[in-house]
Amino acid sequence: MAIPKVVGIETEFGIMVRGTNEWNPVSASSLLINAYVGSEVGGLDDRTAPIAWDFIDETPGVDARDMLAPDYAMPPEVETHLVNAVLTNGARYYVDHAHPELSTPECRDALSVVLYDRAAEMILVDSMKAAAAALPPGQEIVIYKDNSDRKGNAYGCHENYLLDRNLPFGQIIHTATTHFVTRQVFTGSGKVGSELPGMTSAEIPYQLTQRAEHFEEEVGLETTLKRPIVNTRDEPHADSQKYRRLHVIAGDANMAQMATLLKVGTTAIVFAMLEDGAYDEQILIRNPVQAMHAVSHDLSLAEPLTLDDGRTATSLEIQWSLLQQARSWADRHGLESVGEECGKLVLERWEQVLNGLETDPSSIAHWVDWVAKHRLLTGFMDRHDCDWDDHRLRALDLQYHDLRPSKSLAARAGLEAVVADDDAARAVTEPPPDTRAYFRGRCLQKFADSVIAANWDSIVFDVGADPLRRVPMLEPTRGTEHHVGAILDESETVSELLDKLGA
Amino acid sequence: MAEREQIKKTSPKEQDQEVDEVPAGSESGEALKAELDDLLDEIDDVLETNAEDFVKSYIQKGGQ
Numbered sequence A: 001m002a003i004p005k006v007v008g009i010e011t012e013f014g015i016m017v018r019g020t021n022e023w024n025p026v027s028a029s030s031l032l033i034n035a036y037v038g039s040e041v042g043g044l045d046d047r048t049a050p051i052a053w054d055f056i057d058e059t060p061g062v063d064a065r066d067m068l069a070p071d072y073a074m075p076p077e078v079e080t081h082l083v084n085a086v087l088t089n090g091a092r093y094y095v096d097h098a099h100p101e102l103s104t105p106e107c108r109d110a111l112s113v114v115l116y117d118r119a120a121e122m123i124l125v126d127s128m129k130a131a132a133a134a135l136p137p138g139q140e141i142v143i144y145k146d147n148s149d150r151k152g153n154a155y156g157c158h159e160n161y162l163l164d165r166n167l168p169f170g171q172i173i174h175t176a177t178t179h180f181v182t183r184q185v186f187t188g189s190g191k192v193g194s195e196l197p198g199m200t201s202a203e204i205p206y207q208l209t210q211r212a213e214h215f216e217e218e219v220g221l222e223t224t225l226k227r228p229i230v231n232t233r234d235e236p237h238a239d240s241q242k243y244r245r246l247h248v249i250a251g252d253a254n255m256a257q258m259a260t261l262l263k264v265g266t267t268a269i270v271f272a273m274l275e276d277g278a279y280d281e282q283i284l285i286r287n288p289v290q291a292m293h294a295v296s297h298d299l300s301l302a303e304p305l306t307l308d309d310g311r312t313a314t315s316l317e318i319q320w321s322l323l324q325q326a327r328s329w330a331d332r333h334g335l336e337s338v339g340e341e342c343g344k345l346v347l348e349r350w351e352q353v354l355n356g357l358e359t360d361p362s363s364i365a366h367w368v369d370w371v372a373k374h375r376l377l378t379g380f381m382d383r384h385d386c387d388w389d390d391h392r393l394r395a396l397d398l399q400y401h402d403l404r405p406s407k408s409l410a411a412r413a414g415l416e417a418v419v420a421d422d423d424a425a426r427a428v429t430e431p432p433p434d435t436r437a438y439f440r441g442r443c444l445q446k447f448a449d450s451v452i453a454a455n456w457d458s459i460v461f462d463v464g465a466d467p468l469r470r471v472p473m474l475e476p477t478r479g480t481e482h483h484v485g486a487i488l489d490e491s492e493t494v495s496e497l498l499d500k501l502g503a
Numbered sequence B: 001m002a003e004r005e006q007i008k009k010t011s012p013k014e015q016d017q018e019v020d021e022v023p024a025g026s027e028s029g030e031a032l033k034a035e036l037d038d039l040l041d042e043i044d045d046v047l048e049t050n051a052e053d054f055v056k057s058y059i060q061k062g063g064q
Helices: A025-037 A110-132 A169-182 A257-275 A288-297 A315-333 A340-359 A369-384 A391-399 A421-427 A437-450 A481-490 A494-501 B016-021 B029-046 B051-057
Strands: A007-012 A014-018 A084-086 A092-096 A099-103 A140-144 A157-164 A215-220 A227-231 A243-248 A451-455 A458-461 A469-472
Touching: A007 A110, A007 A257, A014 A025, A014 A099, A025 A092, A025 A099, A025 A110, A025 A140, A099 A110, A110 A140, A110 A257, A110 A340, A110 A421, A157 A257, A169 A215, A169 A227, A169 A243, A169 A257, A169 A288, A169 A315, A215 A288, A227 A288, A257 A315, A257 A340, A315 A340, A369 A391, A369 B029, A391 B051, A437 A451, A437 A458, A437 A481, A437 A494, A469 A494, A481 A494
Parallel strands: A215 A227
Antiparallel strands: A007 A099, A007 A157, A014 A140, A084 A092, A092 A099, A157 A243, A451 A458, A458 A469
């Protein structure tokens, strides 16, 4: 039976300092995050230093294929010396590879991810404001929610899905590859031009995604070089006997909330189906890396992909097949594993978005980023009588992702909101009630002075005279409001809390 | 290659009853064009003034 699909996303943001040529991205990212955690919104009332991240559980070099990684596969480094803070909504906000990065708290469904992703945008906007006070006059830190500088450098928006450890990894690879290659038709954020060597803008004036061209392998441990479509990092951040966390690096960061809902929602369903053994037909794509690039380059959405058995199918046909099987799975198994209401919404929108892409993509410009951006670009070209080589189109492509409300083009593009901004504003400081992030967030809100460090699956408390106490949180669906809300409300001190928890 | 079989798309079962829910489809072409014109006016106002310098200076370190 499918286990609850606990999900979250981590976004590395693009960063620039305007008004000076003398700046460095690591210092700017640190200044940005420190300014936020020291501010009124992001700060903890009675502390000056942010709660530190606890690295004891970080093992990004462990490979899910149950064998030692070959020498050439460089495990990612854990940068323990850089700014790293835990927020009261349960999120992690830190500097990673010269980018500010925010990981949402663990969420129980895709709708909750959309809420915390919107909250993350608000946190970055507040951070830019807080940083302005710390910079010399005339300088400004600007944040972009994108995945590439269009010059060959990419940075990620990763998704994480809680999977049953019993699922053979080979099956995960097949299912994931087919979905990741073909879901690009609605997850792409759009990019002007190509970053592949030798490719001209005449050949590829515009493409669906920012990330596709940065993938060179089918499966692997890498995340920064020779990126694989399926990443094998085996770091469950939970009970490693029961769970796997699938770390997905193959998607774009989305400005369109509906694209985020569909990206996370369809992927959660696709893996829940695998756990339920629900596939009557496994579609395998031949040469997935080539197919990933081809789908991104094909604005007509009509190019056939060759399958392993010699048949051909377009990305849309494969998505229709997955949707049809998902509907039949939902009828037989229900949607509890992906959240009832959320699952129902995702299945409806999945069908509508495929219909729209098939009949008239412009009809879903309010849901899909590459379509929304394409509409702005072609409108701009008509109005100013210019072509794809015009610098203004490349500027428009970048500025679509600018998070400053005064400059963001995505904010002006008529994208439909899936969650209300009032709710997202609350989610900036409040954790989700239905995962262990609730316990982490509430402890930070109430007992910040006694929390020494925290990470995904534990919190370390200082209870005064006694040794430090580590409270493990190996079950992502425990530590919810239902489980510990009353205990947290009643406890006046950390000692009392730990006594009541029996920890 | 001629005998290659293609995956056939089966009609989605609930297509008919969902027509009302696709908002953009219900708007007239003229309304859409006017909306796009307003949007392009706004883009002309906020687009980075020195596009070429802006695009060239947008250089990031690679990440994950």
